[in-house]
Amino acid sequence: MTVAFWTSLISGMILAGMPLLFTSLGETISEQSGILNIGLEGMMLVGAYAGFVAALYSRSPWVGVVAGIAGGMVMSAIMVLFCVRLGLDQIVVGIAILLVGEGLTSLLHGAQFGSSYPRLGGMMDIKIPLLSKIPVIGPSVFSQPVIFWLGIALALIVRWILKSTNWGLNIRAAGEKPAALDAAGVNVTWTRTAAVLTTGAFAGIGGAYMAIVGSGIFVPFMTNGLGFIAIVVTMLARGRAMWALAGSLLFGICLQIGTSLQVAGIDIPTDVIFMLPFLVVMVVLVISARQAYLPAALCVPYKRGKKG
Amino acid sequence: MSDLIDRELTPAVTGSAVEVVEATARAVPRNKWKTSSAQVIRAILAIIVAFIVGAVVILLLGRNPLTFYADIFRAGVLHAGWEDSVTRMSVLLLMGMGYVVAFRGGIWNIGGDGQFLLSAAIIAGAGPPLLSALPMGFALVILSLIGVVVGGSWTVLPAYLRASYGLNEIITTVMMSFIGIYVANILIKGPFRSEQTTVPQTNVMPFEKLLPKIPGTTIPIGIFVALAVVVGLHYVMTRTSIGLRLTVMGANARAALHAGLKVKRLILGAFFASGAFIGLGAAMEILGVWGYMRADWNPKYGLTLFAMVFLARLNALAVIPLTGMFAVLTIGGHAASRNADLPNDFMLLLVGLILLLMTLAELITIGKAGRRLLGQRVVQALRFGREP
Numbered sequence: 001m002t003v004a005f006w007t008s009l010i011s012g013m014i015l016a017g018m019p020l021l022f023t024s025l026g027e028t029i030s031e032q033s034g035i036l037n038i039g040l041e042g043m044m045l046v047g048a049y050a051g052f053v054a055a056l057y058s059r060s061p062w063v064g065v066v067a068g069i070a071g072g073m074v075m076s077a078i079m080v081l082f083c084v085r086l087g088l089d090q091i092v093v094g095i096a097i098l099l100v101g102e103g104l105t106s107l108l109h110g111a112q113f114g115s116s117y118p119r120l121g122g123m124m125d126i127k128i129p130l131l132s133k134i135p136v137i138g139p140s141v142f143s144q145p146v147i148f149w150l151g152i153a154l155a156l157i158v159r160w161i162l163k164s165t166n167w168g169l170n171i172r173a174a175g176e177k178p179a180a181l182d183a184a185g186v187n188v189t190w191t192r193t194a195a196v197l198t199t200g201a202f203a204g205i206g207g208a209y210m211a212i213v214g215s216g217i218f219v220p221f222m223t224n225g226l227g228f229i230a231i232v233v234t235m236l237a238r239g240r241a242m243w244a245l246a247g248s249l250l251f252g253i254c255l256q257i258g259t260s261l262q263v264a265g266i267d268i269p270t271d272v273i274f275m276l277p278f279l280v281v282m283v284v285l286v287i288s289a290r291q292a293y294l295p296a297a298l299c300v301p302y303k304r305g306k307k308g
Numbered sequence: 309m310s311d312l313i314d315r316e317l318t319p320a321v322t323g324s325a326v327e328v329v330e331a332t333a334r335a336v337p338r339n340k341w342k343t344s345s346a347q348v349i350r351a352i353l354a355i356i357v358a359f360i361v362g363a364v365v366i367l368l369l370g371r372n373p374l375t376f377y378a379d380i381f382r383a384g385v386l387h388a389g390w391e392d393s394v395t396r397m398s399v400l401l402l403m404g405m406g407y408v409v410a411f412r413g414g415i416w417n418i419g420g421d422g423q424f425l426l427s428a429a430i431i432a433g434a435g436p437p438l439l440s441a442l443p444m445g446f447a448l449v450i451l452s453l454i455g456v457v458v459g460g461s462w463t464v465l466p467a468y469l470r471a472s473y474g475l476n477e478i479i480t481t482v483m484m485s486f487i488g489i490y491v492a493n494i495l496i497k498g499p500f501r502s503e504q505t506t507v508p509q510t511n512v513m514p515f516e517k518l519l520p521k522i523p524g525t526t527i528p529i530g531i532f533v534a535l536a537v538v539v540g541l542h543y544v545m546t547r548t549s550i551g552l553r554l555t556v557m558g559a560n561a562r563a564a565l566h567a568g569l570k571v572k573r574l575i576l577g578a579f580f581a582s583g584a585f586i587g588l589g590a591a592m593e594i595l596g597v598w599g600y601m602r603a604d605w606n607p608k609y610g611l612t613l614f615a616m617v618f619l620a621r622l623n624a625l626a627v628i629p630l631t632g633m634f635a636v637l638t639i640g641g642h643a644a645s646r647n648a649d650l651p652n653d654f655m656l657l658l659v660g661l662i663l664l665l666m667t668l669a670e671l672i673t674i675g676k677a678g679r680r681l682l683g684q685r686v687v688q689a690l691r692f693g694r695e696p
Contacts, residue, residue: 038478042660078664088667091416091478092618096663099611103657104365110651111369220651228482235479271497275490278483285480286469 005264012259014148015214017252019044019206019223021151023230024237024244025158026202032162032239033195034175034297035083038094039075041227042101043200044207047072049105051208052218053112055120064120064212065147065205072204075101076196084192087301098227106220120216145213147205152245154202159241171195172239175295178302188302203227225278232281236288239295254280350669351619355633358661365657371648379647384640391526395597396635398530400616402589403609404627405534405541406459407617410582412545413574414558415470417582419481421610422488423462427455427590429492429510432601433500435594436511444517452591459587460580462488467579471572477579489606496603508603519596528596535628537585542624554578607638612659619666 023040030037037043050071055064075097082093162168170191173181178188210226211218229251237243258273363373383389403420410417431451438447466480502511519528545551557564557574565571594601616634620626637655645652 082664082667086668086671088671092663092667095418095611095614096660096667099615099656099660099663101660103653103655103660106651106653107365107369107657110649110653111371114649220653225482225486228479232479232483235476269494269497271490271493275487275494278486278490281483282465282480282487285475285483286465 002264005260008263009253009256009260012256013249013252015252016255017249018148018151019210019214019226020230020233020251021155021245021248022206022209023203023227024233024248025154025241026199026206027230027234028158028237028239028241028244029162029171029195029202030199031234031298032175032295033171033192034178034295034300034302035079035192035196035199036090036094036299037076037079037196037199037203038091038231039079039097039101039227040094040199040203040230041223041225042098043072043075043203044210044223044227045101045105045221046075047204047207048211048222049108049207049218051204052120052211055208055212056118061120061212065208068204068208068212069201070204072200072202072207073197074200076200076203079200080193080196083301084189084196087303090299090301102221105218109218109220117217117219120212147209147213155241155245162239162241167191167194172295174302175297178297178300182302182304192302206230224274229277229281232285236284251277251280347621351630351666354619354662354665354669357665358658361661361665362654362658366648366654369650371650376644376648376654379644380637380640382640383643384636384638388526389636389639392639393632393635394527394531396639397631398528398534398596399589399593400609400613400631400635401531401534401538401627402592403586403613404617404620404631405537405624406582406585406589407614408545408620408622408624408627409541409554409578409585411617411622412551412558413554413578414561415467415575415578415582416478417463417466417481417579418478418611418614419462419466419483419485419488420586420613421606421608422481422485422492423459423583423586424590424609425492425606426462426488427458427587428594428601429495429500430458431455431591431594432510432513432598433495435513435599439513439517447517448519448595451595452588455587455589455591455594456584457587459590460584463579463583464576467576470579471575485610492601493603496601502600510600513595513599515599518599519592528592530592530596533588533592537588538624538628541585545624608656612655615659615663615666619662 023044027037027040047068048071051064051068054067055061058064078097078100079090079093082088083090160168162172170181170186173184173186174188174191174195181191182188206226207223210222215222230248233244233247233251237247254277258268258270258276261268359377363377366373366376384393403424406420406423407417431454434454435447435451438451441447442450462484463481466475466477466484469475469480470477496510497508500510501508504511519530521528522531545554553564553569553574556567557569557571561571564574613631613634616630617627620630637658641655642652645654
């Protein structure tokens with residue numbers, strides 16, 4: 001196990017874990033407010049595409065990230081309309097959003113770029129003085145794009161919001177006992193609307209990160225099940241942002257380890273590498289089958305005056 | 309183990325007798341004709357509006373939607389297109405039945421793609437040696453059974469986790485699906501790889517030893533197998549106690565438990581049957597159409613078919629016309645996308661739109677038809693882990 005191996009493993013872990021982090025932070029907010037968002041992956045894809053196109057034409061990764069946020073939010077607006085406002089089935093709508101996201105981005109990409117795959121330049125990395133000189137950790141942790149630090153900051157912010165602010169308390173109440181929140185004079189629909197839109201924005205950043213920072217390229221279906229892994233991370237994190245951070249980085253290792261082993265000269269079939277994260281998820285789920293927890297009112301549409 | 313379910317489902321036992329009655333009543337509609345005609349109208353409405361929205365998207369992409377839809381019709385129905393579409397129907401119908409049996413019981417088996425591809429890969433790998441060693445008819449039956457067993461087995465772990473720990477099967481089936489897809493690829497690139505080709509694929513089964521065709525057409529007899537399964541499943545679902553038990557469980561798992569149903573066994577059985585039908589579908593596709601399997605082949609029937617089954621309101625017979633339409637769309641859509649120089653993913657968008665509009669249509673007429681298919685039981689399906 002060489003220095004090159006560890007460096008590539010750690011930097012790859014961060015690279016692969018970041019989209020998971022953004023997305024699972026978003027899903028945490030949504031699930032805490034009582035909306036299960038199965039369509040996460042559709043939102044990520046739209047965010048990735050919007051972000052990629054914007055970054056390509058504006059030549060600025062930040063414009064891309066903002067466009068990614070917008071793209072994710074547009075998709076989550078569908079969820080707001082159908083699930084929060086109209087109280088329709090969240091699983092069916094979620095799957096519909098996933099399919100629409102997949103189909104739409106693939107069609108748009110095909111129509112706009114055909115089979116050419118334009119590439120973006122790298123996003124500016126910040127090398128933190130001194131710290132980036134440390135072997136192994138230096139070139140991996142302390143030479144990451146700015147958005148990495150944004151992710152860490154967001155995890156702390158989400159934790160603070162959910163634990164210590166009024167809004168966070170409202171969100172959690174909307175997920176546990178919406179009727180009580182309503183009785184306390186807070187609008188459940190608006191609380192959930194804000195939560196779902198935030199989720200869309202976060203998933204959009206996650207997607208944009210994949211396209212702009214992660215690979216510099218948009219490929220149809222590039223999320224490849226990451227949205228579902230984010231849901232698992234969220235479920236196991238049980239609403240705690242710091243656990244979502246830890247879980248994302250852990251699954252980042254699974255996503256990255258194959259490439260790192262190749263760097264170290266050990267050859268593994270790509271299918272095994274791709275399968276690994278899903279295998280790990282299943283093992284974790286089997287081990288912790290009884291530990292996962294979902295809010296009481298998850299998936300229950302709220303309607304004033306309805307019993308239950 | 310059954311006490312685990314008990315503990316999970318028993319809080320708030322009050323009124324369980326009423327729940328049993330309600331759940332049974334919900335399982336059997338009161339005014340059949342009125343309900344079903346309203347459902348047909350809603351389904352057609354959702355499909356038409358989805359086509360219109362789809363046309364707008366195609367227009368925005370700078371293609372002519374009328375040409376696009378005409379191409380779909382031409383390639384999917386006219387000339388010999390209808391034969392391809394009917395052939396495609398056999399696999400779609402069988403997968404659809406896999407969904408019907410699961411969703412009726414309130415089980416969200418969303419991992420159809422993995423079950424399908426893993427069965428297909430093992431059939432394609434075992435096919436050439438079995439066909440040369442055994443008499444043809446016997447070998448085909450054995451291969452179909454292999455598909456059934458493989459597809460069913462791939463559901464056992466999610467089923468067990470759901471039945472024993474109440475672990476959400478949406479997530480576990482999706483994860484198992486991805487694992488299945490990659491295992492299928494590993495098998496095809498590894499032990500099953502043909503030495504005759506440069507592209508990784510399995511050995512090709514001799515054409516004359518595949519499923520026989522209906523005389524005068526290119527349609528394999530798999531379609532009859534599929535139709536027999538549809539009719540059989542419809543009978544089981546509507547005329548036998550097993551069907552009623554499943555439907556009651558789907559409507560209200562707690563009520564089912566208090567009515568004395570063996571919920572755990574029902575979950576395991578419905579899950580296995582679901583995977584088994586999907587595996588049988590894979591057998592009909594490989595043994596009837598392809599005769600071999602390429603690596604990385606994934607027709608992605610899984611989630612798109614999901615929409616058709618819901619549109620059919622989990623009614624096995626109603627799945628027939630809808631998969632017919634869907635088969636035409638997939639066969640014709642391929643040609644239409646090629647002509648329009650677009651990727652072959654328009655179908656995903658269209659099906660997603662149909663799903664969205666279907667839920668909307670449900671809302672519009674809810675007062676008149678009275679019966680909502682999805683509702684509280686989704687909540688039941690999602691409860692997992694400890695009670696709060």
